[in-house]
Amino acid sequence: MTAFDGLVAVVTGGSSGIGAAIVRRLRAGGARVAVFDVDPDAADAELALPVDVTDAASVEAATATVGKELGRLDVLVNNAGIGAQGTVADNPDEEWLRVLDLNVVGIARTTRAAxxxxxxxxxxxIVNTCSIAATAGLPQRALYxxxxxxxxxLTQAMAADHVREGIRVNAVNPGTVxxxxxxxxxxxxxxPAAERAALEARQPHGRLVSADxxxxxxxxxxSPQAASTTGTTIAVDGGMHSLRVRPA
Structure with missing residues (x-):
């Protein structure tokens, strides 16, 4: 639990949900953590900064603050993102651009600044929060x-670009959390009860994934303990990406 002693991390979208759990875990391991979030008030971290990852000036100013206040940056967790529902025909162009701007270009902006x-x-x-939706066809999730x-x-391309600089880039692929x-x-x-039961049954271990x-x-x-791990993803989905079990 001391793997991050002396290290500084930034977690985008770190005020709630998966992001808040990541902040807790990194701090438990000894890291000093800065949260970048549009609503940082609920964040529990050394720094909690109001940041919109769709705005380059916002990201650059917050990153400069991390350098000034915490003196360094070792870990970037690109976790900020939004969801979207519907088939390919159900969202207008404006929504496609909004979601891609936040979920994809937001990672580019934050990484570029860092x-x-x-x-x-x-x-x-660098760790990017991806999704089972990247590797499995899910209904009503075309845009997401x-x-x-x-x-x-992007994770794999970044890993190739920066491995010789000593910067590792990986991703996590959560199931339904x-x-x-x-x-x-x-x-x-x-x-709601039936919908929750359907989501739980979709994952082979029979429940939703926890943020922790x-x-x-x-x-x-x-962690520095994963020093030879780059350009890969870890699925945290109860086996959904690869297991085909019989219905319970």
Whole structure:
């Protein structure tokens, strides 16, 4: 639990859900953490900064603050993202651009701003929050799946670009995680209990993934103990990406 002693991390979207769990885990391991979030008030970290990852000036100013206040940057967790529902025909162009701007270009903006600090770290690591939607065809998730497929490809390209600089880049692919966002989706369903049961049954281990389980995978990928792990993903999905079990 001391793998991050002396290290500084930035977690985007770190005020709630998966992001908040990642912040807790990194701090438990000894890291000092800065949260970048549009609503940072609930964040529990050394720094909590109001940041919109769709705005380059916002990202650059916050990254400069991290360098000034915490003195370094070793770990960047690109976790900020939004969901989207519907088939390929159900969202207008404006929504496609909004989701891709936040989920994909937001990673590029934050990473671009962080690279000068990461290049000075002896233990530089980037972890992107991807999704099972990048590797499995899910109904009513066309736009979201497209954005996460781009995150997966971007992760591998970034890993190739920066491995010789000593910067490792990996991703986690969560299944359906028990987060406030999923809770809001369930609340809007005609039968929330039945919808939750369907989501649980879709994952072979028969339940939703916990945010803490995703955070453990992020902590491994971000840790100096994973110094030879780059350009890969860890699925945290109860086996959904590869197992084909009989219905219970």
């Amino acid at each position: 690279l000068p600090l990461l290049r000075r770290s002896p233990a530089a690591a 799946s497209a954005s996460k497929g781009a995150v997966l490809a 028990d987060t406030p966002w999923v809770g809001r989706l369930l609340a809007r369903a005609d039968d 389980e995703v955070a453990e995978a992020v902590a491994y990928l971000a």
